[in-house]
Amino acid sequence: MSSITPDELNLLIAQTYKVENEFTQLKESYTNLQNTIEKVVEFLPNAIWILDEDGGIFLQNSHAKSLGKLLELLESKNDDYEVSYKKRFYLIKSSSYQDKYMLSATDITEQKRKENLATMGQMAAHLSHEIRNPIGSISLLSSTLKKRVLPQNIPIVEEIQKAVYRIDRIIKATLMFSKGVEAKKSSIMWSEIKDSIDMAVDYYTYSKDITFLFPEKNFTIYADKDLLEMLFSNFVINAIDAIELDETESGTIEIIYKEDAKYHKFCIYDTGMAIEDKKILFEAFISTKIKGNGLGLVLSRQIAQAHGGSVELMNSKRKGFEVKLLKF
Numbered sequence: 001m002s003s004i005t006p007d008e009l010n011l012l013i014a015q016t017y018k019v020e021n022e023f024t025q026l027k028e029s030y031t032n033l034q035n036t037i038e039k040v041v042e043f044l045p046n047a048i049w050i051l052d053e054d055g056g057i058f059l060q061n062s063h064a065k066s067l068g069k070l071l072e073l074l075e076s077k078n079d080d081y082e083v084s085y086k087k088r089f090y091l092i093k094s095s096s097y098q099d100k101y102m103l104s105a106t107d108i109t110e111q112k113r114k115e116n117l118a119t120m121g122q123m124a125a126h127l128s129h130e131i132r133n134p135i136g137s138i139s140l141l142s143s144t145l146k147k148r149v150l151p152q153n154i155p156i157v158e159e160i161q162k163a164v165y166r167i168d169r170i171i172k173a174t175l176m177f178s179k180g181v182e183a184k185k186s187s188i189m190w191s192e193i194k195d196s197i198d199m200a201v202d203y204y205t206y207s208k209d210i211t212f213l214f215p216e217k218n219f220t221i222y223a224d225k226d227l228l229e230m231l232f233s234n235f236v237i238n239a240i241d242a243i244e245l246d247e248t249e250s251g252t253i254e255i256i257y258k259e260d261a262k263y264h265k266f267c268i269y270d271t272g273m274a275i276e277d278k279k280i281l282f283e284a285f286i287s288t289k290i291k292g293n294g295l296g297l298v299l300s301r302q303i304a305q306a307h308g309g310s311v312e313l314m315n316s317k318r319k320g321f322e323v324k325l326l327k328f
Contacts, residue, residue: 266325
């Protein structure tokens with residue numbers, strides 16, 4: 001056996017160090033690549049799982065971790081599909097590469113909600129158009145009937161008129177929601193709006209002793225009269241319903257007016273039942289009331305926004321909303 005010369009030994013040592021350095025660099029490169037992949041996966045807005053051949057989790061992002069046991073509901077499918085998990089909807093996509101299998105879950109709850117709202121709006125608008133003509137006929141006939149019936153029967157006709165008025169409000173709200181709110185502004189007086197609110201109260205049926213406190217001072221508003229009548233009547237009728245549901249035998253509804261250089265501001269208070277779920281206040285077609293159609297507050301906010309303003313639930317001891325309308 002021949003001995004290794006010093007030069008050969010030095011060459012072998014040098015090659016060993018070179019291989020070791022190349023291995024270290026390769027390992028660092030692999031680690032950097034793995035970190036980059038993890039960061040990319042983490043950056044994605046949807047939940048991502050990368051599974052081993054045996055189904056074990058090789059990699060997942062924080063979105064996936066937050067969904068808990070959703071992974072157990074997922075199936076290996078070639079086509080995209082939807083699943084429901086904890087009252088939310090997810091679009092599931094999958095793909096495979098070599099011995100790895102990837103699943104992604106995208107939250108489409110808001111998209112489905114908008115699609116459902118659009119469908120419900122179209123259906124409601126169609127029904128409203130179909131109902132509008134017979135309701136108009138009933139309204140006209142009841143007015144004629146009221147002039148001809150015996151005095152003792154007038155309250156019956158008035159109840160018919162009140163019912164027709166409530167249906168007409170629902171039809172107007174539904175059609176407005178389906179078409180969108182557009183303000184046609186002109187100079188109007190607060191007294192005109194107040195008269196309309198008073199009429200809405202007169203046409204609404206309630207059983208409790210309710211005190212109504214509305215601004216007595218008259219002032220000019222540059223706004224759409226029909227829209228503001230709907231906005232304020234929505235709030236007042238909602239307040240009446242809240243008082244009717246409360247345990248007390250009486251209640252108060254108050255509108256306080258103030259202004260600054262830019263806005264008309266109305267604080268609308270009532271002593272009725274407290275708001276249970278504030279998150280769904282401005283959700284269309286969702287109502288906690290037996291009589292509600294879920295459009296009152298949604299339209300009121302849209303009407304205020306069409307006037308350059310807003311509607312917000314007030315954070316105060318008294319239950320109420322603040323309505324802001326741009327002055328000009």
